[in-house]
Amino acid sequence: MDFQQEHEAYVSWHQARRSGERLHRLQEGHGHAEKLFLEQLWWPVVGHFQHLHPEYEVKDFQDGTRFLDFAYVRGAHRFAFEIDGFSPHARDIDRGRFGDNLMRQNQLVLDGWKILRFSYDDLTYKKRRCQQLILHMLGRWYGEEAVSVLLTHQEQSILKLAAQSVEPLKTKKVADFLGVRPEAARIWLRRLHAKGMLHPASGEHRVRAYVLNAKAELNWL
The missing domain is CATH 1.10.10.10 (Winged helix-like DNA-binding domain superfamily/Winged helix DNA-binding domain)
Incomplete structure (x- = not known):
């Protein structure tokens, strides 16, 4: 199967196992940038989507919930992948929301998450550098074991x-x-x-x- 077929199967699999707000966030949040991350970075170096969860729900520091673009949950390690776009909305964000976003990320770190962030431009123009970062992540925390799951x-x-x-x-x-x-x-x-x-x-x-x-x-x- 090619990427398009695998991606459709991947999203459908997660949709079938969600309901309510979790399903809504997957339908609304998994858009062009998230698909680009999978197509340009993840698929070429990993070749499958095992352990990778789109729009992953976590508890935040105020006992609410937030959604990560992607979570890679395997063994004792948890990785959060966030795709950051650059837009007028990003420039015009108010100070309260800006500080809240930083505190949310700090809480993830304290809860044991390792966070990797990619800009939309990096997905498009610096693919190789981003791919190497993913491979470095797998090699550093999973070692030789990572080879067994890197299947074409x-x-x-x-x-x-x-x-x-x-x-x-x-x-x-x-x-x-x-x-x-x-x-x-x-x-x-x-x-x-x-x-x-x-x-x-x-x-x-x-x-x-x-x-x-x-x-x-x-x-x-």
């Missing part, structure tokens, strides 16, 4: 195929499913094996078929 959309499709297959997965079946040459399918199968997502169906030296790792099925699919 082809690898994701193979895992879904493996989960649906009764028989062990062979190269020809993967190649036919993806519409690629057997050599490409074989490379992706080996990568998934290296990442611990697939296991050889039999033998280790001359692998002809693979089965889904039970841990991968529980934690990823």
